[in-house]
Amino acid sequence: MQFTTTLRDARTALANRRTMRVAHRRLAEELASFRSTAERAELDELLSRHSAEETEQIRAILHRQDVVRRQRSERQTAGLGGYLG
Secondary structure, eight states: OHHHHHHHHHHHHHHHHHHHHHHHHHHHHHHHTOOSHHHHHHHHHHHTTSOHHHHHHHHHHHHHHHHHHHHHHHOOOOOGGGOOO
């Protein structure tokens, strides 16, 4: 009986993790739509009304997205034929 209980608990834990990953991915996709300076300022204003604990996950996602955007804009890639222009 103990093995089946352990197996059920493991399956439940995996299902919960999967659900959390999907929710996190959806939140990140929704937050990625806030791109312009005005949109981000509005979002920052909304977040400032809540505690750091309440907005921790959102701020972490936004920070990660900002870093990726900055890296993409700074990266020079070679165009057709390797010409950087």
